[in-house]
Amino acid sequence: MRLDKFICKSTELDKQQALLVLQGKKVSVNGDLIIDPAFQVHDNNKVTLNDQVLVPRPFRYILMHKPAAMICSNVDEVYPSAFNLLTFENEIVNTEFKGSDSIALNSDEFHIAGRLDADTTGLVLITDDGSWTYNITLPNSGCKKVYRVGLSKPFKVELISQFExxxxxxxxxxxxxxxxxxxxxxxxxxxxxxxxxxxQVKRMFAAIGNRVVSLHRQQIGNIKLDVAVGKWRYLTPLEVNYESN
Structure with missing residues (x-):
């Protein structure tokens, strides 16, 4: 993990503030003063800030029901960012993760595993664990994604074999x-x-002469969408440790 990210994950500092403490020569790794934000930190390293040992909080894994007209980006652009919906006014379903509810959600720490277009609704997964995201999005992982697709023309049953x-x-x-x-x-x-x-979904139906007019993702792996539009919850440990098949 990058040192600047480690600092953000271990404190209330955002990325810019982490860079400032590094430039101020306040951070050491295994006793050595480090100012490089890209310096790689490993599990067995001892990282200190102002001589205080930093301990990163656990990774967080979030399921969100993305509405239409929102983008899967950390910042607002033409459309607002889905990260604007991450507030602790939402109910935290999994009590095992309630220990982190006093920590503000900083969108700089998070990314979305499997983005959706602005006009696509449904399940998105948000986390600060890059390795977990890689395992889900790896092309040969076999992770299933289920979409409800609305079409401009009737779908012909004989076309099922083409998709298969x-x-x-x-x-x-x-x-x-x-x-x-x-x-x-x-x-x-x-x-x-x-x-x-x-x-992919839009291009698949375009290839058979049809057009997608609505698209909604309702499942990734064994994780099913079960919250209202615009709401989110933490994943359960079982969902986090899912098997793709």
Missing amino acids: QGIQLQGEAQLTLPASIKIINSKEVLLTITEGKFH
Whole structure:
């Protein structure tokens, strides 16, 4: 972990404040004064700030129901950031994590594992654990993502086999990995994929001559969306240690 991130994770300091204490020569690692914010800190290192030993708080794992017209970014842009919804006015479901409820959520520490477009709603996962995110988003992890897809034209049942065999996306050399489809009604389906290519769902249906008019993610791995729009909760330990298959 970067030293500046370690400081943020062990104190109430934000990234800019962490840089200032480093520049002020107030931080040591294993007795050596360090000013490089990118210096890598490991579990067995002793990090001190003003001679006080720093102990990082546990990683945090959050499920959020992202509304439309919000972006998966740490800062507001054309649309507001989904991180604006992270306040402790929300109920903390998992009591095992209540020890951290006195610590303000600093969006600089967090990132979203598997972003959604501004017009896409549903499940997003927010964490400060980069290794956990990597395991979820790794292309060969086999982590399933389930989307409820609204279409501009009726979906033909005979096209299911094409998704099961793989779809040829424009600009891609290889077919998509096998996907599964369950028809809800003539213009709405449940699509399960194990990849995360750029705009993959929209491109898959475009490839068969249809257009996605609404998109909602309701599941990642074994983690299911179960909170109201705009709300969030901490993941349970079982969800954090999920098995992708």
